[in-house]
Amino acid sequence: MxxxxxxxxxxxxxxxxxxxxxxxxxxxxxxxxxxxxxxxxxxxxxxxxxxxxxxxxxxxxxxxxxxxxxxxxLSKDVRRDDEKCTHCGACVVCCPSEALSVNRKTGEINFETEKCIACELCIPACPTKAMVLEF
Ligand code: SF4
Ligand code: SF4
Structure with a gap:
């Protein structure tokens, strides 16, 4: 099996x-x-x-x-280090599953982990290295 x-x-x-x-x-x-x-x-x-x-x-x-x-x-997981995130928004455009999105009220970037498919596209896009890969 x-x-x-x-x-x-x-x-x-x-x-x-x-x-x-x-x-x-x-x-x-x-x-x-x-x-x-x-x-x-x-x-x-x-x-x-x-x-x-x-x-x-x-x-x-x-x-x-x-x-x-x-x-x-799917053998990996992507998480965000909130201490490093400056909410610049650079990751939002490259996220294919809309796990990363702009909060229209606060202007901050939301990360909905349940939508993340661990494609890793946001990792090189993040200037502060806030998006990290975990195995
Ligand atoms: S690119 Fe990095 S610093 Fe910018 S909003 Fe996304 S996770 Fe935060
Ligand atoms: S790993 Fe892919 S799906 Fe997950 S937040 Fe980053 S860009 Fe979006």
Whole structure:
């Protein structure tokens, strides 16, 4: 039995297709969606824990790749060192999951960890090195 946390990136033309449904139905895998951002006409992101028999798992992953879904393991976590954050906003534009956003009332930058997919794009974008990677 294999169980792994993975991040799936769905290209725009695949967001409305029943990819996950087929993955479960045809490859006998079970899943638990941890985070998801799926909007019409936009690239979709999903973080899930996928579980199943080793060979079914491999076949399922092959199916995803063939369908055009790119996949990466979620083995890391990104956190913000609030002492170092100056709320400059440089990280907001590069965050694909909207985990980083501007608080319209205070002007501060919110970090919603439950939306973070650990893509690491904000790490080089932060001038004060406030965004850090943890394993
Ligand atoms: S780029 Fe760094 S310092 Fe600027 S708001 Fe983001 S986390 Fe804070
Ligand atoms: S790692 Fe940074 S850029 Fe990527 S989703 Fe998390 S907060 Fe956003």
């Amino acid at each position: 294999k169980s792994k946390k993975i991040v799936l990136h769905f290209p725009k033309d695949l967001v409305n297709k029943p990819i996950v449904y087929r993955l479960i139905k045809e490859y006998d895998l079970s899943f638990n969606i941890l985070k998801a951002k799926i909007l019409p006409d936009e690239e979709g992101l999903m973080v899930m824990e996928l579980e199943g028999d080793e060979s079914d798992y491999r076949k399922g992953v092959r199916y995803l790749k063939k369908a055009g879904v790119s996949m990466q393991p």
